[in-house]
Amino acid sequence: MSHNNIRGMLIGDLILAPEAVVDLSDNQFEGSLPGKFNEADILLLDVSNNNLSGSLEQFLCPSLESERQLQVLDLANNNLSGVIPDCWTNWQALSVVNFENNNLSGELPQSVGSLSSLQSFNIRNNKLSGKLPASLLNLKSLQIIELAENDFTGSIPLLIDGEETKLKLVSLRSNKLEGEIPDELCRLTSIQILDLAHNNLSGTLPTCFYNFSIMSGRQKSSAIVLYDLPFQVQVLGSASLVTKGREFDYSTILYLVTTLDLSGNKFSGPIPMELMGLLGLRWLNLSGNHLTGRIPEAIGEMILLESLDLSLNQLDGRIPSSMSRLTTLNWLDLSSNKLTGEIPTSTQLQSFNESSFMANTLCGPPLAEICNKKRVSPGDSDGVNDDEDESDGVKWGFIISIVVGFIIGFWGVVGPLIASKAWRSAYFYFLYEVWFKIRIACRN
Ligand SMILES: *[C@@H]1O[C@H](CO)[C@@H](O)[C@H](O)[C@H]1NC(C)=O
Ligand SMILES: *[C@@H]1O[C@H](CO)[C@@H](O)[C@H](O)[C@H]1NC(C)=O
Ligand SMILES: *[C@@H]1O[C@H](CO)[C@@H](O)[C@H](O)[C@H]1NC(C)=O
Numbered sequence: 001m002s003h004n005n006i007r008g009m010l011i012g013d014l015i016l017a018p019e020a021v022v023d024l025s026d027n028q029f030e031g032s033l034p035g036k037f038n039e040a041d042i043l044l045l046d047v048s049n050n051n052l053s054g055s056l057e058q059f060l061c062p063s064l065e066s067e068r069q070l071q072v073l074d075l076a077n078n079n080l081s082g083v084i085p086d087c088w089t090n091w092q093a094l095s096v097v098n099f100e101n102n103n104l105s106g107e108l109p110q111s112v113g114s115l116s117s118l119q120s121f122n123i124r125n126n127k128l129s130g131k132l133p134a135s136l137l138n139l140k141s142l143q144i145i146e147l148a149e150n151d152f153t154g155s156i157p158l159l160i161d162g163e164e165t166k167l168k169l170v171s172l173r174s175n176k177l178e179g180e181i182p183d184e185l186c187r188l189t190s191i192q193i194l195d196l197a198h199n200n201l202s203g204t205l206p207t208c209f210y211n212f213s214i215m216s217g218r219q220k221s222s223a224i225v226l227y228d229l230p231f232q233v234q235v236l237g238s239a240s241l242v243t244k245g246r247e248f249d250y251s252t253i254l255y256l257v258t259t260l261d262l263s264g265n266k267f268s269g270p271i272p273m274e275l276m277g278l279l280g281l282r283w284l285n286l287s288g289n290h291l292t293g294r295i296p297e298a299i300g301e302m303i304l305l306e307s308l309d310l311s312l313n314q315l316d317g318r319i320p321s322s323m324s325r326l327t328t329l330n331w332l333d334l335s336s337n338k339l340t341g342e343i344p345t346s347t348q349l350q351s352f353n354e355s356s357f358m359a360n361t362l363c364g365p366p367l368a369e370i371c372n373k374k375r376v377s378p379g380d381s382d383g384v385n386d387d388e389d390e391s392d393g394v395k396w397g398f399i400i401s402i403v404v405g406f407i408i409g410f411w412g413v414v415g416p417l418i419a420s421k422a423w424r425s426a427y428f429y430f431l432y433e434v435w436f437k438i439r440i441a442c443r444n
């Protein structure tokens with residue numbers, strides 16, 4: 001009954017057959033989710049995009065304790081409030097839980113970490129707080145964990161388990177997390193989307209990026225199918241991601257996206273060389289941290305990069321000339337750093353707005369500032385002078401080869417004609433003969 005204009009309360013007397021798939025999404029149902037709904041053993045319940053309010057208590061905590069078969073529970077985009085009750089032990093079949101865009105508050109109960117079949121857990125944009133339960137990130141089947149836009153505090157929990165995780169998307173964006181990125185994060189070998197932006201995280205960036213096998217381009221990604229009931233319903237992994245400064249929803253092509261967003265934190269130290277090994281990465285945002293040092297020369301290896309934002313840091317030195325190899329780049333922001341010298345030339349780099357380079361000491365197009373080659377600061381002498389010597393060498397070689405070529409070509413022909421009378425008459429006779437033959441050919 002989805003995508004209609006049905007109004008009113010949901011009533012518990014609705015007769016639901018076992019193993020039913022119930023889709024009431026995109027209507028105008030209101031009131032709370034009736035407890036009776038959980039009595040029949042349905043497989044899928046989608047009541048997203050309605051006006052439901054009240055708490056989840058009645059539905060999630062049945063009076064009769066027994067195992068439920070429900071696999072997909074989608075209550076996104078309603079006005080549900082109160083705490084997420086600690087009644088998850090009866091819902092072991094659950095594989096997709098979506099509570100996105102509601103008004104849920106309080107802490108996340110520990111028992112959520114006991115959902116052994118869970119593949120996707122989305123509670124984005126609620127008012128949840130407290131620490132993240134470590135057990136949640138360690139669930140073996142979990143592929144998507146979306147906790148963005150809440151008030152979670154404390155540090156990123158460690159991945160205790162020694163085994164590889166299946167996690168493809170981890171978003172802790174816009175919370176109040178602090179501390180360093182734990183080394184255990186390097187065990188996220190399948191990660192494609194890692195969004196830790198807008199927290200209070202600090203320390204240096206990790207160096208173990210080689211372990212991210214999809215981001216580093218060593219392994220292909222595949223579609224994220226969370227639930228599939230042939231000819232009835234298919235639930236794909238979805239997420240809303242910020243790129244090019246705007247937020248977009250991704251679903252069918254989500255698996256093609258690779259992004260690392262660490263912006264808006266307090267990370268310090270240099271950009272690690274190892275980060276440049278993420279050859280499969282498309283979007284990289286390190287904006288708004290305290291990063292120092294140079295942009296690694298190897299950045300030109302990341303040829304799939306479409307969006308690169310290093311703005312609002314303290315990066316110095318020149319822009320590596322290898323950046324002119326990034327031909328798929330269509331968004332660049334290097335503004336508000338301490339970069340110096342000339343902007344390398346490439347069709348791509350000069351096509352960006354000058355605001356991409358502002359608040360640095362850069363020169364050359366697209367900036368209006370013209371590069372004064374004599375006014376090179378001593379600190380930069382290594383790169384600049386090498387470049388200039390090289391281009392001068394190329395220019396001189398070109399001029400010399402033209403002069404030598406002219407001398408050999410011109411005097412090689414004219415010289416013998418002047419020197420010998422016999423050659424001269426043979427040459428003019430040959431020219432006359434060619435002219436004569438052409439005239440005859442034209443007349444015929
Ligand atoms: C969200 O819940 C709080 C109480 O937890 C309430 O004060 C507030 O009005 C609710 N917001 C909306 C939009 O319903
Ligand atoms: C990289 O992943 C492997 C398993 O895939 C793991 O054994 C190793 O400890 C990881 N490296 C780091 C630095 O965590
Ligand atoms: C961030 O952490 C610092 C200490 O490291 C603390 O003083 C500050 O209040 C925190 N800011 C926020 C917004 O939590």
Ligand SMILES: *[C@@H]1O[C@H](CO)[C@@H](O)[C@H](O)[C@H]1NC(C)=O
Pocket residue numbers: 197198242243244245246263264285286287288307308309331
């Ligand atoms: C990078 O992150 C900053 C801060 O979160 C944001 O303002 C900016 O728009 C992001 N850049 C891109 C290209 O999305």
Ligand SMILES: *[C@@H]1O[C@H](CO)[C@@H](O)[C@H](O)[C@H]1NC(C)=O
Pocket residue numbers: 353354355
């Ligand atoms: C460059 O960006 C500034 C502000 O961000 C804007 O006002 C200006 O129109 C842009 N210029 C071009 C050529 O897009």
